[in-house]
Amino acid sequence: MARLRRADSQGINAMVSMPRPTSRPIMELVRRALLAFGLLLFSTMLVWLDRGAYVDNVNADGVGFIDALYYSTVTMTTTGYGDITPMEPHARLLNAIIITPMRVGFLVLLVGTTIEVLANQGSRVIRDLQWRKRMRNHVVVIGYGTKGRSAVNTMRRHGVPPEKIVVIDGSSMAVEDANLDGLAAFQGDGTRRQLLRRAEISKAKEIIICLDRDDAAILTTLTVRQLNPSAGIVVSVREHENVPLVRQSGATSVVTSADTVGRLMGLSAVGPDLGAIIQDLLTSGTGLEVNQRQATPDEVGKNPASFVGERVIGVVRNDTLRRFYDPTAAKIEAGDELIVVRKGAGRIDGKREREE
Known part of the structure; x- marks a missing residue:
C-alpha cells in the first residue's frame, strides 16, 4: 500500500493512503544510503589491507587509510584522478572483478534512489489529485x-x-x-478541518x-x-x-x-x-439480514405480502417510512424504496474484525 505515514505538525497526512504496497520514501532512502556507505567502507578496507600493491604517484609516501578511503571514493564515483593506482597484477584483478561491480552498484544506489524518490513523490501527488477529483457522493x-x-x-x-x-x-x-x-x-484526527477537507468531506x-x-x-x-x-x-x-x-x-x-x-x-x-x-x-x-432497495418496475402495483424470497417490513415513500402494517403501504408505487428481510449473502472476503 502506498502509505504516507509521516505526519505533519498537526498529526495528519497530507495525501491519501491508497491500497498499493510500497515502503516509506525517507526510510528507503536511509536504507540505501547505508548500503552505499557499506560498499564504500568495504572497498576502503580492501585497498588498505592490500596497500602494498598500490602506489601514490604524487607523494610517493605509501598508501595509508586516508589514501585508501580517498582512492575508494574517487573510484566509486568514477572520478578517477589517477594519483593512486594499483600496480600488482592481483590488485588490478581485484579491481576488475570486485571493485568495478561495486562501483556500478554504488552509482545505482545513489542516482537510482534519488530518481526513484522524486518519481514516487511526484506520482503520489498526481494520484492524490486524481483521487480527489473523482470523489463525489462517497x-x-x-x-x-x-x-x-x-x-x-x-x-x-x-x-x-x-x-x-x-x-x-x-x-x-x-x-x-x-x-x-x-x-x-x-x-489523523477526524476533528481536523484540513484533514476532513482532504477527504473531500464537503462532497460526501x-x-x-x-x-x-x-x-x-x-x-x-x-x-x-x-x-x-x-x-x-x-x-x-x-x-x-x-x-x-x-x-x-x-x-x-x-x-x-x-x-x-x-x-x-x-x-x-x-x-x-x-x-x-x-x-x-x-x-x-x-442467516437473516436487513436491506433497503429500490422497488423494481415489475413490483409496482403489487402487495408487499406477495413477494417471494424476502419479507417487506417497510416502505419509504416521499422520504417517509411506512411500516408494513400501514394501510398506505399495501401497494407498491413507482419510486418506492423497500426495507426487506432476506437471507444473508455471506461475509465480504472473510474479513476479520479488529477490536478498537
Whole structure:
C-alpha cells in the first residue's frame, strides 16, 4: 500500500493512503544510503589491507587509510584522478572483478534512489489529485475499529463499491488495515478541518463516525456538519445520555452501543430464540439480514405480502417510512424504496474484525 505515514505538525497526512504496497520514501532512502556507505567502507578496507600493491604517484609516501578511503571514493564515483593506482597484477584483478561491480552498484544506489524518490513523490501527488477529483457522493468512515469495519463490510455487501469508501483514523495500524481491505485512508484526527477537507468531506453523501469516546464523537460531528450541511451523518456513542448532544451537533442518526447491547441481552433473557433472531439480523453474512432497495418496475402495483424470497417490513415513500402494517403501504408505487428481510449473502472476503 502506498502509505504516507509521516505526519505533519498537526498529526495528519497530507495525501491519501491508497491500497498499493510500497515502503516509506525517507526510510528507503536511509536504507540505501547505508548500503552505499557499506560498499564504500568495504572497498576502503580492501585497498588498505592490500596497500602494498598500490602506489601514490604524487607523494610517493605509501598508501595509508586516508589514501585508501580517498582512492575508494574517487573510484566509486568514477572520478578517477589517477594519483593512486594499483600496480600488482592481483590488485588490478581485484579491481576488475570486485571493485568495478561495486562501483556500478554504488552509482545505482545513489542516482537510482534519488530518481526513484522524486518519481514516487511526484506520482503520489498526481494520484492524490486524481483521487480527489473523482470523489463525489462517497462515504467517509471516521474510526476503523470493530464498529467502523463492520459498517464498511455491511455497505460493501449492499453494493457500495470500495473505491467510494474513505477511512479516517488516527492509528497507522488502522490505516494499514483499511488499505489491506482495499480502501483509501487518511491517518489523523477526524476533528481536523484540513484533514476532513482532504477527504473531500464537503462532497460526501454519507459520514459514519465510530469513535471510542463520546466527546470526540460530538466534536467530530459538529465539525463535519459545518463542512457538509446536507450529508447524512450516522454516529455511534457509548452512553444513551449523550444522544441528545450528538443530535444537536448535527447527527442524522445516532446508535447507542451500550444501550443496544443491553437491549439485546434483555431480549435474550426474555426469550433465547427472540434474542437469537435479533442478533441474526444484526450479524452480517449469515442467516437473516436487513436491506433497503429500490422497488423494481415489475413490483409496482403489487402487495408487499406477495413477494417471494424476502419479507417487506417497510416502505419509504416521499422520504417517509411506512411500516408494513400501514394501510398506505399495501401497494407498491413507482419510486418506492423497500426495507426487506432476506437471507444473508455471506461475509465480504472473510474479513476479520479488529477490536478498537
